[in-house]
Amino acid sequence: MDKEPISDFFYRLQDEICQELEELDAYGRFHEDTWERDGGGGGRTRVLTKGDVIEKGGVNFSKVYGQATDKIRESIGVNGNAFFASGLSIVLHPYNPFVPTIHMNIRYFEMDDGNAWFGGGIDLTPHYIDKSDAARFHQHLKKVCDDHHPTYYPAFKHWADDYFFIKHRNETRGIGGIFFDRLAATEDISLEDRYAFVKDVGEAFMPVYKPLVDKHRNDNYSETQKDWQLIRRGRYVEFNLVYDRGTRFGLDSGGRIESILMSLPEYASWQYNFQPEEGSAEAETQQWLQKHIDWLALLDRPTPDEPIKER
Numbered sequence: 001m002d003k004e005p006i007s008d009f010f011y012r013l014q015d016e017i018c019q020e021l022e023e024l025d026a027y028g029r030f031h032e033d034t035w036e037r038d039g040g041g042g043g044r045t046r047v048l049t050k051g052d053v054i055e056k057g058g059v060n061f062s063k064v065y066g067q068a069t070d071k072i073r074e075s076i077g078v079n080g081n082a083f084f085a086s087g088l089s090i091v092l093h094p095y096n097p098f099v100p101t102i103h104m105n106i107r108y109f110e111m112d113d114g115n116a117w118f119g120g121g122i123d124l125t126p127h128y129i130d131k132s133d134a135a136r137f138h139q140h141l142k143k144v145c146d147d148h149h150p151t152y153y154p155a156f157k158h159w160a161d162d163y164f165f166i167k168h169r170n171e172t173r174g175i176g177g178i179f180f181d182r183l184a185a186t187e188d189i190s191l192e193d194r195y196a197f198v199k200d201v202g203e204a205f206m207p208v209y210k211p212l213v214d215k216h217r218n219d220n221y222s223e224t225q226k227d228w229q230l231i232r233r234g235r236y237v238e239f240n241l242v243y244d245r246g247t248r249f250g251l252d253s254g255g256r257i258e259s260i261l262m263s264l265p266e267y268a269s270w271q272y273n274f275q276p277e278e279g280s281a282e283a284e285t286q287q288w289l290q291k292h293i294d295w296l297a298l299l300d301r302p303t304p305d306e307p308i309k310e311r
Contacts, residue, residue, distance in 0.1 A: 001116070001191050006108045007063045007086040011044075013202050014061040014088055018046055020206045021059070021092075024213060027052035030059065035256045040066035045259040049266065053099065053217050057092035058262030064255070068111070071252045080111030087120070088202065089246065091263040092209075097229035098216040100126035100133075100174070101236065102209050103263070105246060106202045108195075116191060118198045119181040121156065122205065123164055124212075125174030125236060127229040129285045133212055134175045135298040140208045141178050142296065148197040149189065156180045158310075161291040166239050171289040173239050181245075228282045230269035237268050 018030050028051020036042035043062035048054050063086040073079065087107030094101065106120035124137050138157070145152035160179035165172050178201070185191040240247055240263050250260035276282035287307070294310045 001195065003084055003086070003108065003110060006195060009199060010086055010088040010106065010108075010202075011061055011063075014044065014046070014059055017090065017205060018059050020210075021048065021054070021057065024206075024210060025051040025053045028054055028057075033258070035259065037064045037066075037256065038254055040064060043256070043259065045256070045262060047262055053094050053096070053213055055093050055095045056266040058090065058259075060089045060259050060262055062087055062089075062255070062259070069252075072249075076109075076249065078111050078113075078115065080113035080115065082112040083109065084111075085109045085249075089263070090205065093233065093265040094213070094217075096217060096219055097127045097221050097225045098130075098219040099213055100124050101233075101265075102205075102212075104202070104205050106198050107246075108198075115184070117182045117184040118191075118194045119183065120198060120201060121160060121177060121179035122201065122208065123160055123174060123177035123179065125232070127232045127285070128225070128281055129175060129288045130216075131288075131295075131298050131303040133215070134295045137175070137177070137208060137212070138295040139299060140204065144200050144204050145178065145197075147200065148193065152180075152197070153178065158292065161293075164239065165291060166235060166243070168242070169235060169238070171235070171286070172291060173236060174289070175293070175295065225281075227269065227271075228276075230267060231271060231274055233265045233268035234270045237264055240264060 022029055025048065028048040030046040030048045033045045034042065035045065041064035043060065046059045048057045065084040066082065068078065068081055068083045072083065085107065087105060089105045091103045092101060102124055104122045108118055110116035122141060126133070142153040145156060156178035157176065160176040161172065163179045164174065164176055183194045247260055276286055290307055292310045293307045297308045
């Protein structure tokens with residue numbers, strides 16, 4: 001399929017989401033840097049700092065192309081000589097510890113040997129897990145998936161749980177969401193169908209995040225709760241620098257460093273051997289940072305004290 005309309009959609013969606021985020025924040029405004037990549041292509045990086053809700057947030061569009069180096073071929077397991085990649089990536093770090101951090105990425109990749117696929121997803125990283133919020137977040141993403149294929153949500157939810165896992169901490173980054181990669185055409189699903197799904201994922205970003213901001217933006221919080229947020233941000237940094245494929249591809253492909261690292265918070269903390277106090281809200285959140293929790297089981301029912309695992 002034609003790659004230019006795909007890239008154009010990502011470009012327009014960046015404008016739409018940035019406008020909606022500025023309206024949501026009410027105070028902050030995005031600063032934009034346009035950049036060019038040595039070897040072909042470039043992008044627009046937009047960063048909002050010190051807003052009313054958003055302490056630091058980035059919305060990055062990229063469209064890069066050129067000769068595939070040995071490092072790129074090895075990094076993503078391809079054999080072609082020339083590549084094209086375009087995508088939109090979003091990370092928002094709020095001030096309030098009760099407003100969750102959110103990440104979304106949607107992307108398209110093709111090689112000159114005919115291989116082409118989509119990737120992306122949305123995941124949520126609460127610093128304090130509100131079980132009702134978590135259930136409805138997953139319910140929203142399931143609806144997006146179910147509109148396209150019945151296997152999407154269970155497969156992509158499981159994939160997110162495995163991908164957003166901090167192995168050296170034995171904990172998830174947050175409550176997951178959906179994650180998918182290498183969505184190529186198959187016998188029963190065309191590349192156009194994959195694209196329609198990816199568009200709906202991108203357009204779900206504001207409807208799934210705005211209610212969480214509106215619900216918690218004015219919650220009162222203590223210095224202890226802010227300290228916990230900074231510790232959880234440290235975990236976020238660890239994941240992005242150690243495991244994140246997008247960060248690795250950006251570095252391997254000679255991308256713009258400031259754009260690649262826009263996902264990192266302005267402030268984070270690493271307290272030595274920190275252990276949450278037994279019975280505290282922090283300890284409760286810690287126990288829910290596990291793979292394969294059935295968040296949908298929490299809908300419209302009393303929430304259990306222990307996580308319910310998927311069957």
